Amino acid sequence: ENINLEVFCQNLIDSYQLKYPNFDISCNIEGAEYFKSDPVLLGSIFQNLIDNAYKYSRPDNKILKISIAKSRKQLVFKFSDHGIGIPAKDLTNIFKKFFRVQNEYNQQGSVGLGLAFCKELVKFMNGTISVESVVGKGSEFTIELPYDL
Numbered sequence: 001e002n003i004n005l006e007v008f009c010q011n012l013i014d015s016y017q018l019k020y021p022n023f024d025i026s027c028n029i030e031g032a033e034y035f036k037s038d039p040v041l042l043g044s045i046f047q048n049l050i051d052n053a054y055k056y057s058r059p060d061n062k063i064l065k066i067s068i069a070k071s072r073k074q075l076v077f078k079f080s081d082h083g084i085g086i087p088a089k090d091l092t093n094i095f096k097k098f099f100r101v102q103n104e105y106n107q108q109g110s111v112g113l114g115l116a117f118c119k120e121l122v123k124f125m126n127g128t129i130s131v132e133s134v135v136g137k138g139s140e141f142t143i144e145l146p147y148d149l
C-alpha cells in the first residue's frame with residue numbers, strides 16, 4: 001500500500017495529542033512523500049515507540065521529535081525524546097522480550113514486549129532498528145527500512 005507519510009504521521013500525532021494534551025510531538029519529513037509498506041505494521045512500530053517516549057519522560061518534559069528522511073535506498077525514521085534515557089549497559093537488552101530497565105517508571109500494565117515486537121516487525125520488513133541514549137537527557141531510536149520506488 002502506498003502510504004502518504006504526511007497524512008500517516010499527522011493522524012498519529014492528532015490522536016496522541018487528543019489523548020495526552022501535555023505531549024509535544026512533532027514530525028519532520030524530508031525527501032519522501034509516499035512509502036510503499038503495510039500501514040498496520042508501520043503503525044504498530046510507531047505506536048510502540050511513541051508510547052515509550054511518552055511513558056519514559058518526565059511529566060513536564062514530554063517531547064518527541066520524529067524525523068523521516070530518504071537516504072539512498074533507505075527511509076530513515078528517527079524518534080528522539082527528552083526522556084529519562086537508558087543506561088549504556090541496558091541498550092542491547094531493551095530489545096529482548098520482557099526486559100525492563102529497573103526504575104520508578106516501571107508501571108503496571110507494561111510487560112516489556114513493545115521493543116521486542118518492534119524488532120521482529122522491522123526484521124520482517126527487511127530493516128534495522130537501533131538506539132542511542134544518554135541517561136537524564138533522552139533517547140533516539142533509528143529505524144531504517146528499504147525504500148523502493
Ligand code: ATP
Nearest residue numbers: 052053056083085094100101110111112113114115
Ligand atoms: P510494553 O511496551 O510491553 O508495554 P515496556 O514499555 O516496558 O512495556 P518495551 O517497550 O519493550 O517495554 O521497552 C523495554 C524497556 O526499555 C522499558 O521498560 C524501558 O525501561 C526502556 N525504554 C524503552 N523506550 C524508552 C525510552 N524512549 N526512554 C527510556 N527508556 C525506554
Ligand code: MG
Nearest residue numbers: 048052114115
Ligand atoms: Mg513499550
